Amino acid sequence: MKEKYIGQRVTRPDALAKVTGQAQFAADIAVHRDDLLHAKALYPPYGHARILSIDTSEAEHMPGVVCVMTAKDLPAGCTNKYGADEPDKPIFAENKIVYEGDAVAAVAAETLAQAEAAAAKIRVTYESLPAYEDPRELRETYPSPIHENHPISGQSPVSLSATVRNGDPGPAFEQADVVLDHWYRTPMADHAYLEPDVCIVEPDPVQGGFTIWSPQHAVQNAKQDMAKLFGLPQSKVRVIGTLAGGGFGGKEDSTYDVSTVAAALAMKTGKPVSFEFTRDEVFRNTGKRHAEQIHHRLAADKEGNILAIDVDAVIDKGAYRSVDILPYRGSYYAGGPYKIPVSHAKAESVFTNHPYGCAFRGLGVPQATFAMEGQMDYLAAELGMDPLQLRLKNIARAGDRLHMGQVMLEERGLGLEECLLKAADAIGWKDRAKTGYYDNRGTVKRGKGIACFLYGIGTGSSPDGAHCLVQAQRDGSFNVQVSQSELGQGLLAAMSQIAADALGVTLDKIQVDYADTAASLLAGPTTSSRSTMYVGNALLSACKILTDRFLGYAEGVLRVGKSNLAIEDNMVMVKGKPETAVPLAEIVEGAYTAQIPLAAIGSWYPPRVFFNEDMTNDQMHTYTFGACAVEIAVDTETGIIAVERCLLAADVGKAINPDTVEGQMQGGLTQGIGWSVMEEIFMENGRMKNHSYHDYLIPTAMDVPDMETIIVEHPSDLGPCGAKGIGEPPLVATAPAIRSAFWDATGIFIDEIPLTPVRVMKALKRKDCAE
Amino acid sequence: MAEFFRPEDLQQALSLLAEYREKAAVVNGGSDIVEDISKGKVKPDAIVSIGGIRELGGIREDGGMLRIGGTVTYRQMLASDACQRFRGLIRAVSQVGSPAIRIVGTPAGNLGTAAPAADCATMLLALGAQVVLQCGEGQRTVPLTDFYYGRGKTQRRPDELIVSIDVPSLAPGEGTGYYRVARRKAQDIGKILAGCRLTLENGAVREAKISLGALNACIVRARSLEEAVAGKTAAEALGYLKRTFPEEAGLRESYFREYKEQVTSSAVARAFALALEDAAERSGLWQ
Structure with a gap:
């Protein structure tokens, strides 16, 4: 395959339409339809309460109201339980609400204003219950005060528990020269996607079932989960993923929070229904990054070799299970990218009355990395070693084992050392140690920090494959049909580039049909930084089938065996003889006439993974690696941290489109800075206090520096042209890098983020008192 | 449903206010009140949009006063030569919200809303500004120090409009400074705001x-600090401010209380230092 487009900076097809405002999002589609009913749901003013009574009679008689629904009005066959992994969340609460995003009732009316007015007339009486917010306390509380009979966990306060046991850490801790024992805390965070959750659900009066238009991470999963919820055959639900105004993992199941309500109303009324959250509802109702408290113990010798880790991570699950692979990931990533011979790493997710914890860029890895990289800096401080050298000494190279027993393989692309060295070089690490490099005598103190990570591509559980469909048109153009979503990450560009090169055609011949269950095959979600690798590979396989067929047909036209034929720039020719070129369109047309099928299914599966009994495993076949380096200025009188430089060197295997790779890196770093120094959710009695952008601060353009990016390419033999993934990794090491720079600047370690002015001033005061 | 009016002259506007009184909402940039109306916190019968009243536009300096008209926007202030001389004011205004807010937001609105964390109003208070109010019966001038009753409450009667904000011109030796502490650099409400106007004479603070x-229900003057620094040398005054928490700050119990206790004196000292620097530079200009 000739790489004409792969590796090039191809402009994303959606870029122009988006910046000129012509691209249609789901809410735009709703605005242009005049046959829709509009939905409004009622949410409780409590984080935990019993429902004593619901009176909808007044609401039902309000103008324009077509339908008012509560749990008892759901269509027959509806289980009233849904969720991205396991169904446990009701569309409408039945007896109890366990967080303030539990809908109690909903209205469908002719206009939104009518729906809002009617929803306000629904009378609900509640018995307020104490809100439970501390997972460390709750995990010892049996039965769980939150779920009286959870469909999966029963009366257990723990949603899921996972432990890696690789040897016995006891002796290692006894023999160690250094034992570090620290608690790390990372906060909940809102995804802060620009587009609120929104959907249109339209019943199909012809064949039954319904169609959903909404921004999605996984149309095929939504199809399956919505059908299951309403007791429909899966074939009867069609899901069309509209262009997403940001998702970052959240819309994997927050989209269900709107589409379940709209679908219930649509099925009841037989009419298309649109439902859009307000920003307030997005904050209160949808999933958040899991807050974690991680007790990390690390044993090392005096040369800085890590001997063992012993980790206990407590994860705030919130009210429902949602995506709850977190304990696996918490234990899996507890040792970072380092060779560690002995490990005991446990992680547990515990139900609370908080918003449910869901997927968010990095899915547990940023939390685990904050703790492990924090330990590395403590170790460097303890031993008086350079933090960079300590990392270089410990990173797992080919043949080394990670803490969970996985052996690192050169052929999967091991670029971490190069990332660390390039990041250190770019940030000027050598200068950091020079006496007097910074004048830190004044009130503003500067420092540099570095942190590194690995990030497995794909979900890490089997089966995790992808299928796609490629159809040739008789004019030599192609429809590439993938179920993946365009979330702004650059799916359309990457898929077009891979398909064009694999087929030997120009980019303009490729149309990507995306995120429509009626025009694509099962391919897993657009999450886990997996689409380029998984769907890219499936695409290569489909294109190979088609080009084989067309070249087979061309043998008869060009009178040369197909191994000597090639397709380049829409022409089929004898290799090296452009004068023999025949337009591909003619070959496809001829093949069609010769009754050769013009469509092919491509598939790809990664190596299957299994856990060993002790939970040692090699769940992840390929890792993206990276090193984040920052330079910050700490104003010691105000506690304000200015991130003055922020750079990331990432080993992506192969950058299919360097523009979008860099875009992901810049976006992830920005989000990482927000999580590290600014973003904070304040809960009180199970209710969110800062449920607007006025009070929930995310960085503005003025709060972040120009992001510097360095692409490193150590190809994985499993990836398409060596590509790995880059969607989530850029955020993973920002927080520990900033913490490290704060230590460099002030001599103080802070083990809890975000490093807000309040937290910084407290830490500086503690230091003052100590001195 | 409220009626919407867009009067083109002052008399029209004042008669509307006289008619609707408490039931009228005066709107210009709308950056605060539109949100209140859309959330149903304010339910006016009449919305009186004053942006088109020509008499209220314009910034001029005459009779020893900088006069900022009642419809002047932040952006107009930033572009005004007369305002540039008040560096503290420019600094305060340039930190309000975002470019989009500064295009529509107005200092008169900032005073009228009487929010506790008002950047421009806080600086105007240090500048010794006066508020010129007008109703059908005539005009009155209220010193900004007397303008506030409490959070969201001012001396403006429902039939009055703020027609001008007047700031005494700068004399030789005077300088102004402003400092805000906020959690992010734009689009954020400050946690601590400090404004300062001072006169420097032979290296001493006259x-x-x-x-x-942002420290009390409404913005306040820190008279205890003002009295303490008067007569001190610049360095002594600065040192005093750095270690003194102003007794006028009435902190409520909140997540930020301890933080504000720790940081307020630094913020005040920084505003003061900026004013000192300005005064020194400006006296250089005068010599």
């Missing part, structure tokens, strides 16, 4: 006005 925002 007089200083110091204002505080």
Whole structure:
């Protein structure tokens, strides 16, 4: 395959339409339809309460109201339980609400204003219950005060528990020269996607079932989960993923929070229904990054070799299970990218009355990395070693084992050392140690920090494959049909580039049909930084089938065996003889006439993974690696941290489109800075206090520096042209890098983020008192 | 449903206010009130949009006063030569919200809303500004120090409009400074605001006005600090401010209380230092 487009900076097809405002999002589609009913749901003013009574009679008689629904009005066959992994969340609460995003009732009316007015007339009486917010306390509380009979966990306060046991850490801790024992805390965070959750659900009066238009991470999963919820055959639900105004993992199941309500109303009324959250509802109702408290113990010798880790991570699950692979990931990533011979790493997710914890860029890895990289800096401080050298000494190279027993393989692309060295070089690490490099005598103190990570591509559980469909048109153009979503990450560009090169055609011949269950095959979600690798590979396989067929047909036209034929720039020719070129369109047309099928299914599966009994495993076949380096200025009188430089060197295997790779890196770093120094959710009695952008601060353009990016390419033999993934990794090491720079600047370690002015001033005061 | 009016002259506007009184909402940039109306916190019968009243536009300096008209926007202030001389004011205004807010937002609105964390109002308080109010019966001038009754409450009667904000011109030796502490660099409400106007004479502080925002229900003058620094050398005054928490700051119990206790004196000292620097530079200009 000739790489004409792969590796090039191809402009994303959606870029122009988006910046000129012509691209249609789901809410735009709703605005242009005049046959829709509009939905409004009622949410409780409590984080935990019993429902004593619901009176909808007044609401039902309000103008324009077509339908008012509560749990008892759901269509027959509806289980009233849904969720991205396991169904446990009701569309409408039945007896109890366990967080303030539990809908109690909903209205469908002719206009939104009518729906809002009617929803306000629904009378609900509640018995307020104490809100439970501390997972460390709750995990010892049996039965769980939150779920009286959870469909999966029963009366257990723990949603899921996972432990890696690789040897016995006891002796290692006894023999160690250094034992570090620290608690790390990372906060909940809102995804802060620009587009609120929104959907249109339209019943199909012809064949039954319904169609959903909404921004999605996984149309095929939504199809399956919505059908299951309403007791429909899966074939009867069609899901069309509209262009997403940001998702970052959240819309994997927050989209269900709107589409379940709209679908219930649509099925009841037989009419298309649109439902859009307000920003307030997005904050209160949808999933958040899991807050974690991680007790990390690390044993090392005096040369800085890590001997063992012993980790206990407590994860705030919130009210429902949602995506709850977190304990696996918490234990899996507890040792970072380092060779560690002995490990005991446990992680547990515990139900609370908080918003449910869901997927968010990095899915547990940023939390685990904050703790492990924090330990590395403590170790460097303890031993008086350079933090960079300590990392270089410990990173797992080919043949080394990670803490969970996985052996690192050169052929999967091991670029971490190069990332660390390039990041250190770019940030000027050598200068950091020079006496007097910074004048830190004044009130503003500067420092540099570095942190590194690995990030497995794909979900890490089997089966995790992808299928796609490629159809040739008789004019030599192609429809590439993938179920993946365009979330702004650059799916359309990457898929077009891979398909064009694999087929030997120009980019303009490729149309990507995306995120429509009626025009694509099962391919897993657009999450886990997996689409380029998984769907890219499936695409290569489909294109190979088609080009084989067309070249087979061309043998008869060009009178040369197909191994000597090639397709380049829409022409089929004898290799090296452009004068023999025949337009591909003619070959496809001829093949069609010769009754050769013009469509092919491509598939790809990664190596299957299994856990060993002790939970040692090699769940992840390929890792993206990276090193984040920052330079910050700490104003010691105000506690304000200015991130003055922020750079990331990432080993992506192969950058299919360097523009979008860099875009992901810049976006992830920005989000990482927000999580590290600014973003904070304040809960009180199970209710969110800062449920607007006025009070929930995310960085503005003025709060972040120009992001510097360095692409490193150590190809994985499993990836398409060596590509790995880059969607989530850029955020993973920002927080520990900033913490490290704060230590460099002030001599103080802070083990809890975000490093807000309040937290910084407290830490500086503690230091003052100590001195 | 409220009626919407867009009067083109002052008399029209004032008669509307006289008619609707408490039931009228005066709107210009709308950056605060539109949100209140859309959330149903304010339910006016009449919305009186004053942006088209020509008499209320314009910034001019005459009779020893900088006069900022009642419809002047932040962006107009930033572009005004007369305002540039008040560096503290420019600094305060340039930190309000975002470019989009500064295009529509107005200092008169900032005073009228009487929010506790008002950047421009806090600086105006230190500048010794006066508020010129007009109703059908005539005009009156209220010193900004007397303008506020409490959070969201001012001396403006429902039939009055703020027609001008007047700030005494700068004399030789005077300088102004402003400092805000906020959690992010734009689009954020400050946690601590401090404004300062002072007169420097032979290296000593002859007089200083110091204002505080975001520390009380409404913005306040820190008279205890003003009295303490008067007569001190610049360095002594600065040292005093750095270690003194102003007794006028009435902190409520909140997540930020301890933080504000720790940081307020630094913020005040920084505003003061900026004013000192300005005064020194400006006296250089005069010599």
